[in-house]
Amino acid sequence: MFDTLSDKLQGVFAGLRGRGKLSAADIDKAMRAIRMSLLEADVSLPVVKQLTDAIKARSTGAEVMQSLTPDQQVVKIVNEELAALMGGTAARMPIASKPPTVILMAGLQGSGKTTFCAKLAFQMRKEGRAPLLVACDLQRPAAMDQLQVLGTQIDVPVWREDSKDPVKVAENGVREAKRTARDVVIVDTAGRLTIDEDMMGQLIAVKGAIDPTAVVLVLDAMTGQTAVDVASAFQKAVQFDGVVLTKLDGDARGGAALSVRAVTGKPILFVGTGEKVDALEQFHPDRMAQRILGMGDVLSLIERASETVDKESVEGLGKRLRSGGAFTLDDMLEQMKQIRKMGPLSGILGMIPGLSQMKKLKDADIDERQMDRVEAIILSMTSQERRKPDVLNGSRRKRIAQGSGTSVQEVNQLLNQFKQMQKLMKSFGKGGKLPPGFGNLN
Amino acid sequence: MAVSPELAPWAEFFGLPVPEQESEPEQERKRGVFGRLREKLTAPRQAISPQLAGIYAPKLVDEDTWADLEEALILADCGMPATEDLIETLQQATREGRIVGGEGLAKELWQEVARKIAPAPARIPLDGEPTVILVIGVNGSGKTTTIGKLASRLASLDQKVVIGAADTFRAAAIDQLQIWADRSGAQLVRQGPGSDPGAVTYDAVAAGKARGADVVIVDTAGRLQTQKNLMEELRKVASVARKLDPSAPHEILLVLDATTGQNGISQAKLFNEVAPLTGVVLTKLDGIAKGGIVLAITKELGVPVKLAGVGEGIDDLQPFDPTAFAKAIFAPE
Numbered sequence: 001m002f003d004t005l006s007d008k009l010q011g012v013f014a015g016l017r018g019r020g021k022l023s024a025a026d027i028d029k030a031m032r033a034i035r036m037s038l039l040e041a042d043v044s045l046p047v048v049k050q051l052t053d054a055i056k057a058r059s060t061g062a063e064v065m066q067s068l069t070p071d072q073q074v075v076k077i078v079n080e081e082l083a084a085l086m087g088g089t090a091a092r093m094p095i096a097s098k099p100p101t102v103i104l105m106a107g108l109q110g111s112g113k114t115t116f117c118a119k120l121a122f123q124m125r126k127e128g129r130a131p132l133l134v135a136c137d138l139q140r141p142a143a144m145d146q147l148q149v150l151g152t153q154i155d156v157p158v159w160r161e162d163s164k165d166p167v168k169v170a171e172n173g174v175r176e177a178k179r180t181a182r183d184v185v186i187v188d189t190a191g192r193l194t195i196d197e198d199m200m201g202q203l204i205a206v207k208g209a210i211d212p213t214a215v216v217l218v219l220d221a222m223t224g225q226t227a228v229d230v231a232s233a234f235q236k237a238v239q240f241d242g243v244v245l246t247k248l249d250g251d252a253r254g255g256a257a258l259s260v261r262a263v264t265g266k267p268i269l270f271v272g273t274g275e276k277v278d279a280l281e282q283f284h285p286d287r288m289a290q291r292i293l294g295m296g297d298v299l300s301l302i303e304r305a306s307e308t309v310d311k312e313s314v315e316g317l318g319k320r321l322r323s324g325g326a327f328t329l330d331d332m333l334e335q336m337k338q339i340r341k342m343g344p345l346s347g348i349l350g351m352i353p354g355l356s357q358m359k360k361l362k363d364a365d366i367d368e369r370q371m372d373r374v375e376a377i378i379l380s381m382t383s384q385e386r387r388k389p390d391v392l393n394g395s396r397r398k399r400i401a402q403g404s405g406t407s408v409q410e411v412n413q414l415l416n417q418f419k420q421m422q423k424l425m426k427s428f429g430k431g432g433k434l435p436p437g438f439g440n441l442n
Numbered sequence: 443m444a445v446s447p448e449l450a451p452w453a454e455f456f457g458l459p460v461p462e463q464e465s466e467p468e469q470e471r472k473r474g475v476f477g478r479l480r481e482k483l484t485a486p487r488q489a490i491s492p493q494l495a496g497i498y499a500p501k502l503v504d505e506d507t508w509a510d511l512e513e514a515l516i517l518a519d520c521g522m523p524a525t526e527d528l529i530e531t532l533q534q535a536t537r538e539g540r541i542v543g544g545e546g547l548a549k550e551l552w553q554e555v556a557r558k559i560a561p562a563p564a565r566i567p568l569d570g571e572p573t574v575i576l577v578i579g580v581n582g583s584g585k586t587t588t589i590g591k592l593a594s595r596l597a598s599l600d601q602k603v604v605i606g607a608a609d610t611f612r613a614a615a616i617d618q619l620q621i622w623a624d625r626s627g628a629q630l631v632r633q634g635p636g637s638d639p640g641a642v643t644y645d646a647v648a649a650g651k652a653r654g655a656d657v658v659i660v661d662t663a664g665r666l667q668t669q670k671n672l673m674e675e676l677r678k679v680a681s682v683a684r685k686l687d688p689s690a691p692h693e694i695l696l697v698l699d700a701t702t703g704q705n706g707i708s709q710a711k712l713f714n715e716v717a718p719l720t721g722v723v724l725t726k727l728d729g730i731a732k733g734g735i736v737l738a739i740t741k742e743l744g745v746p747v748k749l750a751g752v753g754e755g756i757d758d759l760q761p762f763d764p765t766a767f768a769k770a771i772f773a774p775e
Contacts, residue, residue: 036522042703045516109726109754110582110699139754141590142618149613149635193728193753220582224519224703226731233730247581250666252705275581275611 009033009071030074031056041253041292044228047085047262054081075293082289086258090282091267093120094241096213099183100132102174104207106234107218109191112246114143116218116272117188118150119280124184125156132182134173135160136206139190147188154277157182166190170206187212194233207238215240216269219256221248227256228263235264246272249279253292257283310338327425329386332418333378336371376404377414389415448757452595455761457567503536503547511551518734518771521704524741528554551772556764559740564721564748564762566693568601572650574658574683574690576643577723578676578713579697581664584725586615588697588751589661590622591759596657603628604653606646606660608639608679619661629653639663639675640682647686660691667712677716695748697723700733710739721748724762728752732771 009030031052038048058077095101103120105113114137121131133151135158137143144160151158157180159173170187177185189206192199207215217231217240234240243264245257248271257268268283317331378386380403385392392400392415401408453460508529515525531554535541541550566575575592577585586609593603605628609615616632623630631646643660650658662679665672683690694717698706713719724733724747736747750767751759 039516039522040704042519042705045513108701110584112582140587140618141621142614145614145617146612153613193726194730195728220699220701222580222699222703222705222709223701224706224731224735225517226519226701227703229730230701247666250580250668250705251708252703256703 009074027056027059030059034074034078037293038255041255041294042222042224042227042259043255043292044225044259044263046228047259050262051078051081051085079286079289079293082258082292083286086261086285086288087267090284091242091269093216093269094214100174100177100185101183101214102177102185102187102210102212104170104187104210104212104215104238105189105218106203106215106238106240107189107191108193108220108230109140111191111218111220112272113137113191113218114146114150114188115275116216116244116246116270116280117147117186118154118156118277119272120270121151121156121184121186122154122277123280124186125154129184130182131156131184131186132173132177132180133158134170134177134185134187136166136169136173137188137190138164138166138169143188143190150277166202167205167209170210174210185210194230194237200233200237204237214242217243217260217266219243219245219260221245221254221256221271222250222252223256228259231260231264231266235266240264240266242267242269244268244270244272245283249273253294254288255292257288258292314338321425327422329378329381329389329418330383332421333375333386336375340371373404373406373410374414377401377406377411380404389418449595449598451761453599455565456596456599456601457565457569458599458601502543503541507544507547508533511547514772515734515737518732519703519706519738520734521707521738524558524734524738527741528558528737548772552765552768555737555768555772559736559767560746560748560762560764562746564746564764566721566748568656570687570689570692572604572647572655572658573692574647574650574660574687575693575695576660576662576680576683576691576717577695577697578662578717579664579723580666580699580709581612583664583697583699583702584723584751585609585664585697586618586622586661587754588695588723588725588749588759589619589659590626591751591756592749593622593628593659594626594756595759597626597628601656602654604646604650604655604658605630606642606658607632608642608646609661609663610635610637610639610642611663615661615663628659629655640678643679643682644685647683647690651686667709673712673716676713680717691717693720694718695721695723696745697725698735698739700724700727700731700735702735704735704738706735707738707742710743710745714743714745719743719745721746723747723749723751725751733767734771 034055035048035052038051039045043051055074055078058081059074093103105117107113117133121133124131133147133156135144135147137147148158148160159169159176161169161172163169166189173187174185176182187206187210189203190199192203194200215238217234219227219230223230231243243257243260243266245254245268248254260266261268268285268288271281271283273279273281313334317327317334321327377400380400381392385396385400397408397411401411404411450460511532512525512529515528516522520528528551532541532547532550535550536547541547566573577589579585589605593605596603603626605619605623607616607619607630609619610633613635616635620630620632622628629649631642631649633642633645639662646658646660649655660679660683662676663672665676667673680691680694696710696713696719698709702709710719710722722736722739722745724736727733727750733750739745740747747762747764747767749759750762
């Protein structure tokens, strides 16, 4: 969709390398690029100003001026400033020392309150608690039914009653929780516009009646510049304790999160990443910073790698190489299998910084088919051939080509590639340090 | 027959004969949805963009004016490219001497915004047999509510409406639609939760034809534009409607939450790829959200805004009036 900040800055700093010093005009250009990037990510304008001032002050320092890669230095600074602004560490949902913990939702229409209620209840249940959902959205048609259906799905009881008074329903819900010894009460509420005084008054009344342990603002990740006004208004009315950012599984950059955090100082507790009840994640400030910058998601990539890759096999190979063992065609095959287990190559490439923007690369399916061929070639070799490729003479190569449905040229090509890899591995083996993907996955 | 004066713009919108009006104060009618929007805007606007005050001051236009205007447009979620585009146009007008002071700038600004968002008055002509309207958008944008209000408007104009409940995914979405259908007297075509949305769409269009309905409105499940499979499903839903009538769906409306930021562009682009849009419905356009993202969307895709919603009441959905919209967002007192 958008150019990443890296791409933009590369443009700004192109031809600058080796010139030694950045001029004031260069810095201004870079700041403009940063401003654009942040605005495209829906970071609110006052926060953008505050950020660019901080970044400008740091960027004029020596670490950038004398760097060989000033663009990367600036990106690093921006990234750090963003993460700092979002709060260093992940925050947790407050739990009452004396149960039940009462959690009250607040938010605009369609922000995802009802879905989040169910996700939170599901999470609480997994943690061994006994949640009760309370249906206080008496405005939207069938909102109570929706909560009821979700409650049934996750096996959590739902308190609902035919009433026009959400305050009464909330009170009764909390009373019911105490009576039935449920230790968490999650109160769903109607969506409301912050300028609708009656509805805001009603929310304040509900809060006053049940004295919740925490009030949570549910905010759509796609929200634009209004995020700050929305958050401030809810802050003024009900002093929420934390924010949940929903619909983050799309391509929204989620600058709203940064803005809300910067303006209200309240932490982001969770992010919603899908429609299923288990699609709820902890919030990671550093990852959010990279997302806002469009930097690809290296951490998710590493996470996925550590989930899918067979660590033993990879570590075994690492150990063997370090102790002077040779890298064989079997190893190459195994590596390829591990990579392919992580999903389609295009998806993996999308998570690598910089590559995510290269649409052409993503669309080209060549790599997948190429890997199929390589696999076929190796699988057409005998185990002796795989261990000692030196024995592969002309007639063996011809046989392999026929067996794998490829040509002798392709077999030769593969063997050349393999030799280069082998050389590389040998040097890594000697130095004791392996390229990424070989051990140290965590 | 006693017809509410509110219906006149709707009749025009659908290309139907304008119903006779009771004599109600002209002023009341004119106020309309954007009048209310302006009322709602008055208080918070002062707090949000003091920049605007500077723009409208009767002083000469200078560098600061442009900087202020840029901020105001960004705060309204217009996005950088559309903002720069608009300012460039206005600067050109200034160079040509067409704009001198704040007042002239304001006027040119509304006109330009209106021109860019909707070059012609928004219309949904009901010339299909029946006219099939497909309503799509991301989760929580307000599709079902929009359909409820639209059906109710059509019903009060004596149009026979069939609604297809093709949001078979979200819990209780069908029930929500049933309540709206009951309120407006429209017929609902539904299957069970989890059933195939394509099949529901087919049934709805077939039922519309068989029962001689004037309009078939198809509700779809909310989906984020990056969910490949769900987007392909939507492509299928659109093509299923075509099976019974090659010209259907006659309208594909993207429902867009006015609080949406720059992601709106991605939404419009990707939805447009699977189901070519004929219009945008801008919902939740209250005193806080400005909905400037439609400026970016029309710049990018040229799809006009056709309907606007400012609240939950049945009267709060109206045919889109670009000039009133531009004024409501950018006008001084």
